[in-house]
Amino acid sequence: MRQSLATATFVFSSLLSLAVGESLQARSQYDSTCKEIEQAISSASALYWPGLGSYYKDIGHWATSSSAQAACSVEPGTAEDVGKILQILSANNTPFAVKGGGHASNPGFSSTEGVHIALYRFSSVTYNQAAQTADVGAGLIWDDVYSALEPYSVNIIGGRVTGVGIAGFTLGGGFSWKTNQYGLTVDNLTGFELVLPNGTVAEVTQSSHPDLFWGLKGGFNNFGIVTKFTLKTYAQTEVWGGIILVTEDHLDDLTAATLKFTQTVTDPKAAILPTYNFLIGEPGATVILFYDYPTAPEGIFDDFLAIPAFSKDIGTRTFLDLVLASPSNATSPARGIFHTVSLLKYSPAIMDALVNETKFWGERLSLKSGTFISYDVEPFLPDIFSHAPENSSAYPSSRSSSLLPLNIYYAYSDAGQDETFWDAARQSAAQLTAVAVADGQDVADAPLYGNYAIFDTPLERIYGQNVDALKALKAKYDPEGVMALAGGWKF
Structure with a gap:
């Protein structure tokens, strides 16, 4: 017995020493x-080591669970420097991360223990009035873009709440307040500045690189690092809308108003974003109302305005002001995870299930350090995928019918509860999918939205019939597998 215990102790100690040794070797x-990168980059760029404030800004994320302690961070200031960095990472087979705005919830998708690339210095917005496009740096958040374009009374198709980065949002698809009118963000792209895995800089358009142009629209960071997006612009007036907070005793009123809106309103300028929440020990909800004009037609939002509200901030304002009134990171800093369900419509059965899920998981997860349990209802018109031709982008894989994303978001504080919250998000998504199927919706295997899907979602559930084509495209432009050294959805 003593000999067996001694042997086991020796084996454990040996394995531990081996693991520590490998870790130290990797860190070295x-x-x-x-x-090597520090010596190679130009004065337009900078590299930071742990202990410096800029380093912690670079590796930081909206959800603390998305961050990792990198060996160093680097802020490239030119596309050419991005190319030098990629060449060095490839030669040394060093893992790395690419971070735009830092809003990814999946751990490891834009963080690393290797070299962390933060794109903050790609921060310019250039409006081209003649072409009716805007060139937008990949290190910006949407708030910055809207602010820069506001003096020109134009806008682009981007995020709905404050604090969201443009890079991952755009490369994943992009659902917007203006999606009913103009489609997804990927449907409004006209070009990219892309640093290929071999370090060369390419201007990617439909005419110059049709295959890459297709793959980048929904294909994330599989084909290199995007440093600039060119997007169509549209005239922008002031808008009408804002946010209403609803307490538990009026959730039924919100549900009824939401269902009526989704069943009767066909005006593409109108949109809503109801969110059922469990916060500070009790359920409640918020709803953001939006109309893309300074005044809203009578009747569209009357049922929402009639709900006795805990607070209400509704009126005519700039587009930027409406976005700033709706923080995506109100519960930060916290750990967090997203997941999603795709729906064909929001029905009474789905809405009832959402309220039940909010209460069920809110009560249970609050005992496990849960601070914010949230379900976002995202109704759009049924033709939102028709704003671009079939197979014009990697996502969505099919435009024959439009899928509505439902976002599950859990925030919590205890790192030891990661698995608990990840598993709860999976269970809740499975339950809501089952309710939708029982309600007659053919969504059991419907493609999921990559910007919301939890990290272990199979590629086929996001890209469907496009997976093989995306794998072939990846092999063509990244034969050495350089981008596989970074996190995210990988082909």
């Missing part, structure tokens, strides 16, 4: 790569 290799 990462540090060496960092030093």
